[in-house]
Amino acid sequence: MSARTGHRRERGVARVRAGLAGRYLTLVLMLVVMLGPIVWQFLTSLRGRRENVYQGVLPARPTLDNYARVAESFPLLHYVGNTLTVAGLAVASNLLCAAMGGYALSRPGWKGRRVVFTVLVATLMFPFESVMISMFLTVREMGLVDTLIGVWLPGAVSVLNIMIMRAAFLAVPDELEEAAVLDGAGEWTRFTRIFLPAVKGALAVVCITSFIGAWDDFLWPLIVLTDSEHYTLQLGLKTLAGATTVNDQRLIAAGAMAALLPMMLLFFALQRYFFRGVGEGAVKL
Incomplete structure (x- = not known):
């Protein structure tokens, strides 16, 4: 196998990996956009009465x-x-x-x-x-x-x-x-x-x-x-x-x-x- 053929194969593998990375990144972004508000509402519902709703992501002391x-x-x-x-x-x-x-x-x-x-x-x-x-x-x-x-x-x-x-x-x-x-x-x-x-x-x-x-x-x-x-x-x-x-x-x-x-x-x-x-x-x- 010549060096040129090897370089072409490496570039092809790199393009495939880049395409997969782009797809997974898109899926992750869609997941955040779709589930983000629901997760935020759930975490807000677990915050205590005196806890600031907009301070931090996770509630300090989760409660029901x-x-x-x-x-x-x-x-x-x-x-x-x-x-x-x-x-x-x-x-x-x-x-x-x-x-x-x-x-x-x-x-x-x-x-x-x-x-x-x-x-x-x-x-x-x-x-x-x-x-x-x-x-x-x-x-x-x-x-x-x-x-x-x-x-x-x-x-x-x-x-x-x-x-x-x-x-x-x-x-x-x-x-x-x-x-x-x-x-x-x-x-x-x-x-x-x-x-x-x-x-x-x-x-x-x-x-x-x-x-x-x-x-x-x-x-x-x-x-x-x-x-x-x-x-x-x-x-x-x-x-x-x-x-x-x-x-x-x-x-x-x-x-x-x-x-x-x-x-x-x-x-x-x-x-x-x-x-x-x-x-x-x-x-x-």
């Missing part, structure tokens, strides 16, 4: 006293229960409606399928703010203002979740359905015994996105709810942050972490299915 003070400052568990009710209904309705709607749109042989699909995709172009007034008027006419059902109803099914399930069902091999048909399985049996077990990942994606969307929603509950007895957790945190007697960054940080914890637990519990479902449910137009 702020979380107990949050529970005493406003009905945290009651708001969590209201939010869990709305989120549970949203998950159940989205799993049922998105699975059945996605399955129907993925099956050929019925007229109007493309028209329905086109209309559903077209609705994705309209932001929530453009339809929230008409949605509020509809909910008011139904007598559901200031109720948890009124909070849940607009998010009972998401078009995006239907598209995810449709794409997942389209990815199921046709041979599985053909074998089931030959065995005499009906439509409902094929749906429940063949297709649903094959798209567990997409179902996990629908579950996580529905839960996070309902748990983290602030604008729609703010419009619909007036009685604090029906407040969700996000509205409760607003009252906590706006109370003149509780103007403490430590308490606000503790409340924010309490709101974030259930979403993190759900994601970690379903992350194995979630990442598999991202591939299964990639939206195919």
